[in-house]
Amino acid sequence: MRGDAPGGAADASAWLDADAGPVVRSFAITGGRTRTDIEFDLLTHVVATEAGPTIVGAMAPEHRSIVDRAARPVSIAELAGHLNRPLGVIWVLVADLYDAGAVSLDAPAPSGRRPGDSTLSAVIDGLRSL
Secondary structure, eight states, X not given: OTTBOGGGXXXXXXXXXXXXXXXXXXXXXXXTOOOOSSOOOTTOEEEEXXXXXXXXXXXXXXXXXXXXXXXXXXXXXXXHHHHTOOHHXXXXXXXXXXXXXXXXXXXXXXXXXXXXXXXXXXXXXXXXXX
């Protein structure tokens, strides 16, 4: 096998890339947790509280990154994209931050409430005027 050292251990230089930076597995970031007690979806907005930056001072860098991004409302999906982490990891980290009081969550309106015909007509008219 390419790059394998005696005893089956891989030669580290064959797998390291200085440009990639340190690699941290998702289970290490979440402490092995995959579920939370809080229910929210991809469109839930996360907003840092006033105390958020102070609270995350002793937390992991990923927690601090979320609070920094959440200075303005940001969805769970956007956080996952910006931080380049799987959704499951983001859900666990956001739940940690919510429990600590570092962020607040704003759930989207239930899907049963839809805009009326007049609102949809106004949106269509606005799009046509572009």
